Amino acid sequence: MKRPYLVCQVLNLCISLLALCCIVSCSRSSDHHDVDMQTHRVYFKISGFESQITPLAGLLPGVHKPGNPAWPAGRYGAFWRTQEQYLYYWSFNDSSLAPDIALNAGAAIICNQGQASTSFATGFAKDSFPAGLSLSIRGLESVVIQMPLQKVAAVTSFGFDISSSNTGPKDFAILYSNDEGATYHTLSDSNPFVNMGSQARNSFSFRLDTLPLDLHRSLYIKLIPKAGDRSQVSDYNPATGVTRLDNVYLSGIRDSTPAFAFQKLDYFIFRESDSLLFAHGSIDLARQNPDFQLSLPSGRYLAHLVAGFSQQPLIWSDTTVPVSQHFLLTRPADYLAAVYGFADTFSVYGDQVIQAVLKRYYSQIQFQFTDAQGLDQITRIVVEPLHPVPWFAPFNPQLPQPSAVKNLEGQTFELPFDPGIKGFTFHQFLGNITQPVRLRYRIYLYGKTGLLRQLEVSYAIVNNVKLTFKGNALGYGTNVGILLDEQWQSEQESDF
CATH class of the missing domain: 2.60.40 (Immunoglobulin-like)
Incomplete structure (x- = not known):
């Protein structure tokens, strides 16, 4: 039995529309696949490890950090060695005369030629050091701070916080020696306190960059207390007056000789789809900025970025293994190795910036x-x-x-x-x-x-x-x- 002409026309139209929809659908699917294969610029901006090195190396506040316009990116890797920083620093927060930062062994603080009655009392906060303790000396006659200058490229300044009781000194003379304490030269003969209250904080800093220092020998700084202005306080009693010192530091520039044989940023980028390594590279942090850029197709990835400062190479898994077998370790004998890392997943569907904050490993x-x-x-x-x-x-x-x-x-x-x-x-x-x-x-x-x-x-x-x-x-x-x-x-x- 023949179908009516109108019904046949309607059926033919429906079949044509259905075929057209299939074609369009296939075309869209193909277009989406093409988009997935497009590459995009992914910029990795690295941070974290340079700020975490700071407390160890003692970078001074105010020094331009990498990434700022004033910073030459090519010298990034050595910034904590070639910029002004603490060469020696005493916070006394651990109730000892051991320095928190010491470029060389042999640094010492000697009070009254080693005969002073010393203890530790409330101190003052400075930079990353909390207001813990300070060195307290009763009957102060002299303080000598001894600091070897090996591995120093330049000395810039010396400073400290000082306070005293009402019967303690309110002024001091400061001298220096560069011949093992045999001869002292005056830096400043009078340095009156500004804050005269009992144990009120007074901060002093002295420029040393014009001194003719022999950097192969030690620098000795001597403080000699003085009565100072007594109009606002009790009479000076040199035997019972209590003086406190805190945040004693010597700042300068370290020798630019690399502290570590290996200073590298390694990056490993794995594809999530097959767990295999897609991109891998190393950046010499002694010469280059750690920020880097990759061209990656759209998709999901797993990234592992590691900044390592060591005397021996870090030990990695083979680059042919999947992400589940990827590992890292250091040799026990490399006992001062400093390793920082970032591990996370990310998606790529266009140009983007990934902020990678590295953490101490x-x-x-x-x-x-x-x-x-x-x-x-x-x-x-x-x-x-x-x-x-x-x-x-x-x-x-x-x-x-x-x-x-x-x-x-x-x-x-x-x-x-x-x-x-x-x-x-x-x-x-x-x-x-x-x-x-x-x-x-x-x-x-x-x-x-x-x-x-x-x-x-x-x-x-x-x-x-x-x-x-x-x-x-x-x-x-x-x-x-x-x-x-x-x-x-x-x-x-x-x-x-």
Whole structure:
């Protein structure tokens, strides 16, 4: 039976429209695929690690940071060495005369030729150092600050905060010596206090950049207290007056010789679709700005960026492995390696800027010895890590131990020891972890006659922590105190 002509025409029209829709749909699908294959400019702007190095290197406030128009990008990698910064700094916040920042071993503060009655009292905040403690001296006659100038390219200024009781000095003379204290020259004979109140803060700074200093020798700064103007305070009593010093510093420019053999930013960009490495490169941070740009097709990616400052190359997984097997670690013997990283996923569907803030992948381990005497017996320190060598797999926390880690188990490292510093410091690589890892160390203290003592310490921490073990080096049967600065700002103390 034949269909009516009108019905046939309607059916033919519907079939034609359906075919047209399929064609358009296929065309759109093809166009979307083409868009996915287009490349886009992705600019990675790196920050974080330079500001985290600052508290360690002591970069002075006000120095232009990388990325500012006044900063020559080509010299970015060495900025904390070639710009004015703290060469030495004493905050006294740990109740000791050990400097917080010291370019060389051998720095010391000597009050009344070593005979003064010193203690620690409330201090003043400055820069990244909180208002913790200050050095307090009763009956001050003189203060000598000794600072070796090796590895210094230029000395710029010396400064400190000073206060005193109502019967303490309200003026002082400042002198310097560059011949081991044999001869002193006057910098300023009179420096009256501005704030005369009891223990009121007075800040002083003295330019040193015109002095004819021999940078192969030590700089000695001597302060001699004076009565000063007594119209607003009690009579001067040199025997009982109390003087406080805080935030003592020497600023200058370090020698431009690289502090680390390897200063690199490594980047690894993995495709989420197949988990394989899509882009990889290294940037020499001693010569180049760390910011970089890539051309990436549309899609999802996983990025791992690492800035490493070390004496030996960082250890990476092979570039052929998928993202789940990607890992990083450092050698235990590279005990001052500073590693910073950023790991995250991101999408690309157009030109964009990714702000990558790098975080410390390590913690600082410090030993402070409280022995009143006898530390000059120690000639060297050997550290034996008793915990497994840490590695970091940013996208697979459950990754089994890589074979590269096993080859490093059982390694020890040796550190020099300066009795004047009364301790030593090293870095422990951990990656960016969320759960504390228990660290254990066996410390060997050697003297001229051989092994003097060995001790073991243990504590569980995450990365970006400053952990301090404090106690007697040569005193047996004593507890070791633990100071934990979880963000290198606040402290917790416990004993074990």
